[in-house]
Amino acid sequence: xxxxxxxxxxxxxxxxxxxxxxxxxxxxxxxxxxxxxxxxxxxxxxxxxxxxxxxxxxxxxxxxxxxxxxxxxxxxxxxxxxxxxxxxxxxxxxxxxxxxxxxxxxxxxxxxxxxxxxxxxxxxxxxxxxxxxxxxxxxxxxxxxxxxxxxxxxxxxxxxxxxxxxxxxxxxxxxxxxxxxxxxxxxxxxxxxxxxxxxxxxxxxxxxxxxxxxxxxxxxxxxxxxxxxxxxxxxxxxxxxxxxxxxxxxxxxxxxxxxxxxxxxxxxxxxxxxxxxxxxxxxxxxxxxxxxxxxxxxxxxxxxxxxxxxxxxxxxxxxxxxxxxxxxxxxxxxxxxxxxxxxxxxxxxxxxxxxxxxxxxx
Ligand code: G6P
Numbered sequence: 577x578x579x580x581x582x583x584x585x586x587x588x589x590x591x592x593x594x595x596x597x598x599x600x601x602x603x604x605x606x607x608x609x610x611x612x613x614x615x616x617x618x619x620x621x622x623x624x625x626x627x628x629x630x631x632x633x634x635x636x637x638x639x640x641x642x643x644x645x646x647x648x649x650x651x652x653x654x655x656x657x658x659x660x661x662x663x664x665x666x667x668x669x670x671x672x673x674x675x676x677x678x679x680x681x682x683x684x685x686x687x688x689x690x691x692x693x694x695x696x697x698x699x700x701x702x703x704x705x706x707x708x709x710x711x712x713x714x715x716x717x718x719x720x721x722x723x724x725x726x727x728x729x730x731x732x733x734x735x736x737x738x739x740x741x742x743x744x745x746x747x748x749x750x751x752x753x754x755x756x757x758x759x760x761x762x763x764x765x766x767x768x769x770x771x772x773x774x775x776x777x778x779x780x781x782x783x784x785x786x787x788x789x790x791x792x793x794x795x796x797x798x799x800x801x802x803x804x805x806x807x808x809x810x811x812x813x814x815x816x817x818x819x820x821x822x823x824x825x826x827x828x829x830x831x832x833x834x835x836x837x838x839x840x841x842x843x844x845x846x847x848x849x850x851x852x853x854x855x856x857x858x859x860x861x862x863x864x865x866x867x868x869x870x871x872x873x874x875x876x877x878x879x880x881x882x883x884x885x886x887x888x889x890x891x892x893x894x895x896x897x898x899x900x901x902x903x904x905x906x907x908x909x910x911x912x913x914x915x916x917x918x919x920x921x922x923x924x925x926x927x928x929x930x931x932x933x934x935x936x937x938x
Contacts, residue, residue, distance in 0.1 A: 580730045588925045590733035590823070594911050595781050597738050601774035601904075603727045604745045605767050613767065615753045621722045624704050625654070625754040628678035632671075633660040634694045635682040636935070638736040639743060641815040643682050645903045646747030648808060652900070653762060654754035663690035664938070667697060679705040679720075682747075684731055684739035685934035686714020693938055695719055708746055710739050724750065733926045734933045735822050737911050740815065741777075741904050745770055748901065769898040773905060776895035780908040783892075787909055790891060791916035794849045794878055795820070800827040801849040803910075804870075806834060806863050809853035812903045816851065816910035823918035823928045833859070833866040846874035851913075855882035855894065855902040880909055 586592040610616040625631075631650055633643040640662055647658040659671065679698050681691050686709035695705055695716060705720035710728050717723040726742040752766045795801065801820060803813035813830035820828040831840050833852075844850070850870045854863050864887070867877050881887065883896040894905050918925045 581732065588733065588915075590735055590737060590911075590915055590925050593731055593733055593738045594908065594915065596729065597741050597908065598774040598777040598781070600728045600738050600742050601745055601770055601777065604742060604749070605770050605774075607725070607727050608746070608749050609767055615749060615756065615766070617724075617750070617753045618722060621706060621724065621750075622753060622757045624678055624706065624722060625656070625750070626757045627676055628656060628704075629676045630674035631656055631658045631678050631680055632673070633658060633680045633682060634663050634666055634691055635660075636663045636688050636690050638740050638815060638818060639682040639684060639688075641811060641818065642740050642743035642747065643680075644811040644814070645744050645808070646680075646682070646751070648811075649748050649751035649900065650754070653751040653760070653764065654758065655760060656754065663688065663694050666694050673703075677703055679703055681705060681707045681709075681716050681720060682743055683707065683714070683716050684710045684726070684728075684736055684743075686711040686716040687934045687936050688716070689936050689938045692716060692719070708743060708750075710742065732933075734928055734931050735819055735914070735925075737819075740907065744901075744904055745773075764898070764900070769901055773897050773901050776897050776905045777908055779895050780905060781912075783909075784912060786892065787912040788916040790878065791913045792920060794851075794876065795824065795826060795913070795917035796920055798826060798847070798849050800843075801851065802840070802843070803828065803830040803851045803853070804833045804836065804863070804866055805830070805853040806832060806859035807856045808900075808902055809855055809859075809863070809906065812853055812906050812910065813851075815907055816853075816914070819911055819914035820917060822931060823914055823925055824921050824923055825929075826917065826921075833863045836866055836869065841869065841873065844870050844873040844875045848875045849878065850875040851878045851880065851910075853880055853906050854885055854890070855906050856899065857885060860885050880906065882906075
């Protein structure tokens with residue numbers, strides 16, 4: 577067994593960290609629950625969330641993508657309007673702020689300079705800040721009013737995996753806790769649903785051979801690849817594209833299914849890989865339509881669907897989880913596809929060229 581900062585029998589940290597995700601889910605369930613199985617969050621955070629009329633999520637890279645998923649939780653469950661901003665852009669184009677904003681910084685390392693510069697600015701303006709981070713003593717944690725820990729353990733590979741899923745899980749818990757504080761009734765038990773997710777993640781991390789084969793078929797020689805999805809799947813397609821480009825250097829983009837016809841579809845050539853996520857019931861029909869459109873133009877499509885929504889030709893079927901939490905499972909095959917693509921293309925999986933784990937300059 578590998579300790580936190582050693583690879584053990586794993587060839588790469590990234591693979592080890594992908595495999596740790598079910599363990600991290602269970603750790604989060606334990607840490608955010610008291611002995612009566614009630615959510616356990618700092619009461620100050622609860623009050624700050626309740627007092628906010630709008631949440632501004634500030635983050636970079638993969639953490640920004642987790643923020644997009646978190647927006648959905650906070651708006652649907654806790655009924656708070658949320659804006660998600662890329663940290664580096666926020667300062668130049670600061671939106672008109674609401675009367676009682678709360679800033680939520682999402683950062684694995686807690687050291688990202690782009691995010692910190694926003695934190696400094698909004699603290700000068702007198703606004704409250706909550707940092708969600710994997711490193712409790714980090715700069716963003718110390719300089720914010722409140723911190724929520726991710727409990728993911730050290731993440732060493734430059735490409736973030738377990739921090740993304742930990743961020744999404746903690747955001748789901750935060751959203752439900754806020755809903756409870758506001759007296760909003762939900763028929764969604766986050767701990768029960770996250771436990772189901774943890775089991776599903778375990779099933780997925782056991783399907784490496786299948787995913788390695790898919791990576792070989794789709795990504796061995798291609799120059800580019802597109803990920804498409806609608807609604808919650810669109811958020812994950814952005815993260816899937818980032819994973820693939822970061823470590824395999826394949827030019828990859830995530831697109832909203834509905835936007836294809838507005839330009840993107842012009843890029844489809846004979847053999848272009850298009851990976852479509854189909855985990856959302858209400859848009860299943862439309863995303864399937866998109867797949868037909870790209871296939872008709874020569875694309876090599878790979879559909880990854882949720883159990884219950886699957887069709888005969890789908891390349892991969894995900895175990896069923898609550899519809900809100902599908903990003904936690906759909907991202908796992910995306911991470912593994914990127915991993916094997918990079919591996920087979922001879923790339924340095926854990927230390928991709930030109931990238932740093934934590935970027936402490938603006
Ligand atoms: C760097 C890393 C990315 C990460 C981003 C934000 O660019 O290479 O993997 O998502 O920083 O990092 P943070 O620590 O703030 O989540």
